[in-house]
Amino acid sequence: MVEMKDQKEKREQKDKGMVKINKWDGAAVKNALDDAVKEILTKKYNYVENYALLDMRLAICGIAVGISSIALLWDFLYPFPASRHVLVICVTIYFVLMALLNLYTTYKEKGIFVVAIQRDPAGFDPDLVWEASSYLQKYDDKYYLILSVKNETTGAINETSVLKSVANFVDVNGVVIPELLEITVAGLHDSLTNLRKDK
The missing domain is CATH 1.10.287 (Helix Hairpins)
Incomplete structure (x- = not known):
């Protein structure tokens, strides 16, 4: 009975697009958060993922x-x-x-889990290469996320990072809350975008 209830709960979470993990498994937590960041860059911002790395x-x-x-x-x-x-x-x-x-x-990889290309819709500006890398030390709850953007023409690289507890993005049941992670990623993304505009 309990097994059926767990399966039903997992199906409901899957239908809602929620990811449930073992919150005590550092590797699983890091991978789930990395996947969520990748999803934000490729779906929200519509960047094209580059698989060369x-x-x-x-x-x-x-x-x-x-x-x-x-x-x-x-x-x-x-x-x-x-x-x-x-x-x-x-x-x-x-x-x-x-x-x-x-x-x-x-x-070369240095913890980079996604490389995404931002193409100019008009085709005038050069492509921008966005890279996200992360670190989560063993037995630590601090998720260190680094976001960088590189101008393909000039080679100029801007980078920003954030260090937050995984508890900011994962609830007590081990469900990743993408909305909270999206706020953090959007903040990093906007700060890099504004930094490029100021130059």
């Missing part, structure tokens, strides 16, 4: 899986020790790719 990570991972598959197939066709040299080469390439992936996620 994610595609590069997937390409590195795909090549690593391909190398692993070659090693597995080669060892199946020519059992060890005949496959020793191929296995050594494949394992070496795999570890180099994993090191490259680690460097890429640390220094």
Whole structure:
């Protein structure tokens, strides 16, 4: 009976567009808030999401899986020790790719979870690239959100951030309240827009 009630409640929340999470799971909270911010940038502001950052990570991972598959197939066709040299080469390439992936996620992605392009409807002004990144330390309730905008022509980057408790965006039942997060994101967005106009 309790299980049916929980399922009914989850269905109702899904129908309303609400996201319920385990509020004690930091990774789940961060991912839910990141998804809500992405939704705000792409739906409210109608920006076009750019997947290039994610595609590069997937390409590195795909090549690593391909190398692993070659090693597995080669060892199946020519059992060890005949496959020793191929296995050594494949394992070496795999570890180099994993090191490259680690460097890429640390220094290039830097916690960025969405890249969105703002196109000028008239087509006169250059595209603006909006990036959002966030951090939530383990066993901490502080959600650190960074929003930046880059002018594609000049390369000028403006950035702003906010540090708030996740309790500002998630209720006691673990339901993310997008309206409250939207107010925060809109404040950051407007401050960057006004900063660009003042220059």
